[in-house]
Amino acid sequence: xxxxxxxxxxxxxxxxxxxxxxxxxxxxxxxxxxxxxxxxxxxxxxxxxxxxxxxxxxxxxxxxxxxxxxxxxxxxxxxxxxxxxxxxxxxxxxxxxxxxxxxxxxxxxxxxxxxxxxxxxxxxxxxxxxxxxxxxxxxxxxxxxxxxxxxxxxxxxxxxxxxxxxxxxxxxxxxxxxxxxxxxxxxxxxxxxxxxxxxxxxxxxxxxxxxxxxxxxxxxxxxxxxxxxxxxxxxxxxxxxxxxxxxxxxxxxxxxxxxxxxxxxxxxxxxxxxxxxxxxxxxxxxxxxxxxxxxxxxxxxxxxxxxxxxxxxxxxxxxxxxxxxxxxxxxxxxx
Amino acid sequence: xxxxxxxxxxxxxxxxxxxxxxxxxxxxxxxxxxxxxxxxxxxxxxxxxxxxxxxxxxxxxxxxxxxxxxxxxxxxxxxxxxxxxxxxxxxxxxxxxxxxxxxxxxxxxxxxxxxxxxxxxxxxxxxxxxxxxxxxxxxxxxxxxxxxxxxxxxxxxxxxxxxxxxxxxxxxxxx
Amino acid sequence: xxxxxxxxxxxxxxxxxxxxxxxxxxxxxxxxxxxxxxxxxxxxxxxxxxxxxxxxxxxxxxxxxxxxxxxxxxxxxxxxxxxxxxxxxxxxxxxxxxxxxxxxxxxxxxxxxxxxxxxxxxxxxxxxxxxxxxxxxxxxxxxxxxxxxxxxxxxxxxxxxxxxxxxxxxxxxxxxxxxxxxxxxxxxxxxxxxxxxxxxxxxxxxxxxxxxxxxxxxxxxxxxxxxxxxxxxxxxxxxxxxxxxxxxxxxxxxxxxxxxxxxxxxxxxxxxxxxxxxxxxxxxxxxxxxxxxxxxxxxxxxxxxxxxxxxxxxxxxxxxxxxxxxxxxxxxxxxxxxxxxxxxxxxxxxxxxxxxxxxxxxxxxxxxxxxxxxxxxxxxxxxxxxxxxxxxxxxxxxxxxxxxxxxxxxxxxxxxxxxxxxxxxxxxxxxxxxxx
Numbered sequence: 001x002x003x004x005x006x007x008x009x010x011x012x013x014x015x016x017x018x019x020x021x022x023x024x025x026x027x028x029x030x031x032x033x034x035x036x037x038x039x040x041x042x043x044x045x046x047x048x049x050x051x052x053x054x055x056x057x058x059x060x061x062x063x064x065x066x067x068x069x070x071x072x073x074x075x076x077x078x079x080x081x082x083x084x085x086x087x088x089x090x091x092x093x094x095x096x097x098x099x100x101x102x103x104x105x106x107x108x109x110x111x112x113x114x115x116x117x118x119x120x121x122x123x124x125x126x127x128x129x130x131x132x133x134x135x136x137x138x139x140x141x142x143x144x145x146x147x148x149x150x151x152x153x154x155x156x157x158x159x160x161x162x163x164x165x166x167x168x169x170x171x172x173x174x175x176x177x178x179x180x181x182x183x184x185x186x187x188x189x190x191x192x193x194x195x196x197x198x199x200x201x202x203x204x205x206x207x208x209x210x211x212x213x214x215x216x217x218x219x220x221x222x223x224x225x226x227x228x229x230x231x232x233x234x235x236x237x238x239x240x241x242x243x244x245x246x247x248x249x250x251x252x253x254x255x256x257x258x259x260x261x262x263x264x265x266x267x268x269x270x271x272x273x274x275x276x277x278x279x280x281x282x283x284x285x286x287x288x289x290x291x292x293x294x295x296x297x298x299x300x301x302x303x304x305x306x307x308x309x310x311x312x313x314x315x316x317x318x319x320x321x322x323x324x325x326x327x328x329x330x331x332x333x334x335x
Numbered sequence: 336x337x338x339x340x341x342x343x344x345x346x347x348x349x350x351x352x353x354x355x356x357x358x359x360x361x362x363x364x365x366x367x368x369x370x371x372x373x374x375x376x377x378x379x380x381x382x383x384x385x386x387x388x389x390x391x392x393x394x395x396x397x398x399x400x401x402x403x404x405x406x407x408x409x410x411x412x413x414x415x416x417x418x419x420x421x422x423x424x425x426x427x428x429x430x431x432x433x434x435x436x437x438x439x440x441x442x443x444x445x446x447x448x449x450x451x452x453x454x455x456x457x458x459x460x461x462x463x464x465x466x467x468x469x470x471x472x473x474x475x476x477x478x479x480x481x482x483x484x485x486x487x488x489x490x491x492x493x494x495x496x497x498x499x500x501x502x503x504x505x506x507x508x509x510x
Numbered sequence: 511x512x513x514x515x516x517x518x519x520x521x522x523x524x525x526x527x528x529x530x531x532x533x534x535x536x537x538x539x540x541x542x543x544x545x546x547x548x549x550x551x552x553x554x555x556x557x558x559x560x561x562x563x564x565x566x567x568x569x570x571x572x573x574x575x576x577x578x579x580x581x582x583x584x585x586x587x588x589x590x591x592x593x594x595x596x597x598x599x600x601x602x603x604x605x606x607x608x609x610x611x612x613x614x615x616x617x618x619x620x621x622x623x624x625x626x627x628x629x630x631x632x633x634x635x636x637x638x639x640x641x642x643x644x645x646x647x648x649x650x651x652x653x654x655x656x657x658x659x660x661x662x663x664x665x666x667x668x669x670x671x672x673x674x675x676x677x678x679x680x681x682x683x684x685x686x687x688x689x690x691x692x693x694x695x696x697x698x699x700x701x702x703x704x705x706x707x708x709x710x711x712x713x714x715x716x717x718x719x720x721x722x723x724x725x726x727x728x729x730x731x732x733x734x735x736x737x738x739x740x741x742x743x744x745x746x747x748x749x750x751x752x753x754x755x756x757x758x759x760x761x762x763x764x765x766x767x768x769x770x771x772x773x774x775x776x777x778x779x780x781x782x783x784x785x786x787x788x789x790x791x792x793x794x795x796x797x798x799x800x801x802x803x804x805x806x807x808x809x810x811x812x813x814x815x816x817x818x819x820x821x822x823x824x825x826x827x828x829x830x831x832x833x834x835x836x837x838x839x840x841x842x843x844x845x846x847x848x849x850x851x852x853x854x855x856x857x858x859x860x861x862x863x864x865x866x867x868x869x870x871x872x873x874x875x876x877x878x879x880x881x882x883x884x885x886x887x888x889x890x891x892x893x894x895x896x897x898x899x900x901x902x903x904x905x906x907x908x909x910x911x912x913x914x915x916x917x918x919x920x921x922x923x924x925x926x927x928x929x930x931x932x933x934x935x936x937x938x939x940x941x942x943x944x945x946x
Binding site: 049071100102105182185 | 678695700861862863864865866867868869870872873874875876877880897903904905907908909910
């Protein structure tokens with residue numbers, strides 16, 4: 001086990017845990033954002049750089065600070081480590097820079113994007129972005145293409161997190177798409193027109209943090225915040241059958257896997273559950289899906305307030321505020 | 336279905352043998368060079384699929400690699416690919432004039448192929464010929480300390496060439 | 511006249527062949543190492559020599575070797591980084607073309623020290639004609655019993671292969687090189703683990719530059735202590751410098767570290783001064799990635815001391831007034847050269863070579879190129895200069911590999927030392943606006 005502090009809050013985690021996952025143990029504001037890391041997909045992370053944090057003290061044994069900001073999603077903790085996330089102006093400045101880079105060539109077409117309302121980039125930009133762009137040049141463009149009859153690829157929106165390629169590698173045995181080209185000309189593509197055709201391909205949609213891969217069967221049907229997400233399940237021989245039904249009245253507009261508070265799917269679903277059971281009668285409905293109350297999706301959705309949970313959240317906030325006010329350990333660590 | 340010549344196939348097998356068992360994907364770049372030399376100087380999807388089959392990898396793994404490296408052409412090119420270096424040292428010694436001269440002489444823009452299919456003009460980044468700048472590469476040959484006159488002489492010479500310029504062929508297969 | 515350790519026999523007719531190379535004392539380091547030394551003794555000599563990586567980073571080579579995971583049961587690999595692509599650098603090409611056997615010899619001696627049974631030379635694809643030269647040298651070494659099974663009758667065996675890249679500067683970064691050698695895109699890996707623990711095929715691996723490996727030959731021949739006496743302080747031995755740009759005698763020179771920069775640029779033995787009787791404006795001392803310095807600072811440190819060709823002296827003053835020895839790619843700009851346009855060629859280079867894996871470098875390098883393109887074409891504004899510096903700052907230190915830093919440093923230093931030129935470039939735009 002390793003004991004470390006993140007923004008002044010102490011946490012103890014098993015050796016080998018990453019800084020990001022240690023921060024998730026604490027929860028709340030100290031958790032760095034993550035656009036490319038995905039805990040259920042091996043080898044993800046390290047690429048988008050939004051989760052950069054400062055390691056002000058490497059470990060108890062070797063208290064030297066790490067020379068550069070590190071990707072918290074891929075850096076393991078050490079006993080006695082001191083991490084600064086939102087208490088480090090340097091981190092916030094770097095993150096602001098990364099968000100600007102991610103948005104540089106993004107079309108900002110949220111008003112016509114199906115992902116709007118549940119888009120990690122939108123949330124990130126809201127939290128860390130600037131209201132204006134300093135970029136005067138033409139934005140990079142790509143044609144939209146169909147990859148298979150169920151998935152639309154808008155490459156202009158892609159932030160090259162690579163998650164969808166890991167899904168294809170790790171969930172299926174025949175990856176036909178990948179990252180082609182180099183530098184800012186890189187793109188997700190099948191190269192020659194090819195349908196992505198396997199039982200689990202639909203999960204590419206769920207892991208995509210932006211609107212680059214969207215469900216064609218849901219395309220332009222509704223803004224997500226006008227739908228009612230319901231947990232439901234069915235007996236499925238191929239997958240867990242645990243899904244979220246995105247409903248409007250009695251109509252099932254979309255079926256997706258269940259995402260946790262960090263937007264991650266832990267149990268992937270098969271294409272049959274996703275595309276072929278749009279009738280509510282096919283499902284055992286469990287009840288409303290809990291969506292974070294900050295999300296636009298939870299507007300107009302009323303859930304019973306869990307007082308225990310609320311109390312815990314308030315306590316956590318208090319500890320957090322205290323942590324934020326802790327004096328900096330010493331000047332040498334702030335350099 | 337396309338296939339390597341007997342000679343090239345033997346070379347391909349030899350190349351694959353340089354890497355440990357199960358790591359035959361390591362032969363990717365040398366095999367793509369070989370394929371580009373064998374099949375008209377560029378890598379069509381069909382050629383890439385063939386290379387994938389030699390290493391028993393998925394075609395997408397080859398597409399990903401072929402589109403990453405600047406020496407691989409995924410579109411057809413002229414018989415002689417003129418690659419003019421334009422980075423600092425070459426620029427300091429006049430590479431812009433060399434590029435302009437070739438453009439005018441062949442009546443093509445950078446990235447284009449002359450109407451007769453003979454020449455493609457490309458600008459490239461530092462080729463490690465800074466001390467003999469400006470330079471251009473055609474096939475495996477470096478043409479260095481270029482002047483406008485030297486370029487004229489080179490193009491006149493290349494015009495009559497029957498063989499396609501290649502990074503590899505004459506060096507490896509005929510040795 | 512400085513001592514020549516690598517280029518001593520460069521003018522010997524036929525030195526490319528095994529026969530002549532051997533006659534001139536070649537392969538004696540292999541004999542000495544395999545017959546009289548244990549592998550660790552070889553590493554010890556390299557440590558004693560103080561040899562620092564000649565690819566650009568300058569990390570102590572012996573220490574790098576000692577990190578190799580000896581507890582692992584997996585095979586170990588030595589991979590030579592011959593992906594020389596740093597603008598302004600062509601020394602490895604020169605060495606491999608002129609004296610290929612010194613690299614082969616260094617590879618054998620070094621592989622023996624590391625316990626590698628298979629080693630690779632990863633050479634940039636554009637140097638394809640050198641692939642042939644190296645392969646010929648390797649064939650000769652096999653034929654004469656210096657490669658293959660039971661070298662010189664000892665129980666040490668080694669196979670050595672040349673592996674061509676295919677056009678990607680990023681593959682000079684050691685983990686990108688290993689990815690590329692595994693037949694993948696040249697995307698740098700996240701570290702740790704370092705190659706010494708999990709490198710090629712996840713096996714313990716050392717990646718060393720051509721010149722570093724070649725330097726092992728004289729080190730073993732003369733002994734590490736003797737080698738370390740050449741040079742100044744922690745900059746020991748000789749270094750190949752690639753000299754280019756506006757000088758009278760561009761080329762590759764072997765210098766003893768510690769040579770005054772002024773002597774290197776102006777003496778007849780080396781660069782022979784600035785061409786066309788012009789004055790020197792600026793120098794990029796270690797390949798495009800290092801900060802550019804104006805003439806006065808390259809000759810004299812901020813403290814007023816003569817600048818020397820050493821790792822320390824060139825870095826004196828930090829990035830405010832100093833630079834780095836880097837790969838030894840020495841580019842000289844005369845008084846007529848435009849700093850803005852020179853920087854534009856660098857920015858275009860890094861944009862072209864960014865692998866695109868992580869966002870600051872993928873997006874930032876293109877942005878910098880576009881701003882510089884505007885500035886040098888008279889379409890840039892004064893505010894662009896600050897944006898440029900800010901973008902460089904936001905890339906620096908925030909990427910997976912050092913390419914981000916390499917793209918940022920030239921920008922920051924060019925504006926730091928030559929801001930006026932950027933402002934003048936921006937004035938063109940302001941003037942156009944006024945006239946319109």
